[in-house]
Amino acid sequence: GAVVSQHPSWVICKSGTSVKIECRSLDFQATTMFWYRQFPKQSLMLMATSNEGSKATYEQGVEKDKFLINHASLTLSTLTVTSAHPEDSSFYICSAREPGGTSGGKVYEQYFGPGTRLTVT
Amino acid sequence: GENVEQHPSTLSVQEGDSAVIKCTYSDSASNYFPWYKQELGKRPQLIIDIRSNVGEKKDQRIAVTLNKTAKHFSLHITETQPEDSAVYFCAASGYFNKFYFGSGTKLNVKP
Numbered sequence: 448g449a450v451v452s453q454h455p456s457w458v459i460c461k462s463g464t465s466v467k468i469e470c471r472s473l474d475f476q477a478t479t480m481f482w483y484r485q486f487p488k489q490s491l492m493l494m495a496t497s498n499e500g501s502k503a504t505y506e507q508g509v510e511k512d513k514f515l516i517n518h519a520s521l522t523l524s525t526l527t528v529t530s531a532h533p534e535d536s537s538f539y540i541c542s543a544r545e546p547g548g549t550s551g552g553k554v555y556e557q558y559f560g561p562g563t564r565l566t567v568t
Numbered sequence: 569g570e571n572v573e574q575h576p577s578t579l580s581v582q583e584g585d586s587a588v589i590k591c592t593y594s595d596s597a598s599n600y601f602p603w604y605k606q607e608l609g610k611r612p613q614l615i616i617d618i619r620s621n622v623g624e625k626k627d628q629r630i631a632v633t634l635n636k637t638a639k640h641f642s643l644h645i646t647e648t649q650p651e652d653s654a655v656y657f658c659a660a661s662g663y664f665n666k667f668y669f670g671s672g673t674k675l676n677v678k679p
Contacts, residue, residue, distance in 0.1 A: 479665065490657060491612065491669045507569070540611060544665055555665055556602070559611040 449475050451543045453560035460531055460567055467527045468563045470541030476521035477543035481557065482514070485538040497524040497541075531567040539563045570595040572660050574670025581648050582678055589673045591658035592640045598662035601634060601641045605654045606672075612657060616643070648677045 450473040460466045470480055478499045483491040495505045495516055503516035513535075515527040528535055540562040545555035571594040581587050593601075599620035604612035618625045618632045618641065625632050629648075634641040645652055658670040 481667070488672075490671045491667075493666055493668060496664065496666060538609075542667075556614065556617070557665075557667060559613075561611045562609070564609070 449543070449545065449558040451477075451541065451558045451560040453539075453541055453563050455563060456561060457564040458566070460565070462532055462567055463530055465527055465529045466531055466565060467525055468539055468541075468565075470524045470526070470543070470560050472522045472543040472558070475543070475546050477524075477546070478521060479544040480518060480524040481542045481544070482516060482524075482526050483540045483542070485540060485562075487538075491540060494526075528565065531565070533567045536565055536567045539565060570598055570660055570662065570666075570668040572658060572668050572670040574658050574673060576673060577671065578674045578676070580676045580678060583648060583650060585648055587643075587645045587648050587652070587675055587677075589643045589656055589658070589675075590640060591642070591660075591670045592638075593660040593668075594639065595660070595662055596636075596639065598660040600661040601632070602659050602661070602667070603630075603632060603643050604657045604659065604669075606657060607654050615656075645675075648675075650677050650679050653677045 452471045454469045480497040482494045485491045494509045495503045497503045497516045497518040499518045505511045518524040541560045542557035574591045602617035605615050606612045618634050629646045631644040656673045659667045661667045
């Protein structure tokens with residue numbers, strides 16, 4: 448099956464610094480990737496849709512200047528948390544959409560990365 | 569946007585019993601409904617999914633039903649085993665392939 452990796456798996460950073468998280472599709476090309484945030488014992492909250500070669504689209508309430516997303520290639524999307532604060536501490540998970548066209552309204556399966564645990568001190 | 573509600577938040581069953589988790593969604597345009605199992609600190613794993621043109625789907629001990637008119641779908645696990653203990657999430661997806669997740673159900677199967 449399709450494999451998605453994330454790096455790093457965990458990171459600790461100081462308040463005010465920035466941290467970059469990478470999401471890679473290892474055995475398929477992903478024109479669309481998604482970023483989620485999950486607080487302890489809570490659900491996955493969709494943050495943004497990352498589109499290869501174009502700007503990311505953000506969900507309502509997500510600060511695009513704080514969570515910078517870059518999807519520079521068909522296998523890599525990055526999420527940079529800028530000026531991190533303790534309240535940004537969370538589990539960040541990416542997913543990559545199953546390859547395929549968009550015609551016909553078909554919804555495609557998403558393959559999830561293993562997640563990145565961010566702790567801001 | 570889509571709003572997915574999931575119940576119950578916790579569910580304890582005896583090994584061998586059945587477990588049912590229910591979700592409702594708000595956007596009638598949603599047409600794909602996956603269910604995920606997530607163990608602590610790990611990625612969600614797809615266990616079963618259903619598309620809007622189907623009312624029921626079964627895979628061994630797991631089944632999902634969908635009622636599009638009422639906008640609800642349910643996960644059924646029969647003959648539960650201790651290894652079924654985990655957090656289960658439902659999701660709904662439609663336009664732009666975005667997934668919106670329910671709040672999760674912590675299932676505890678007691679031996």
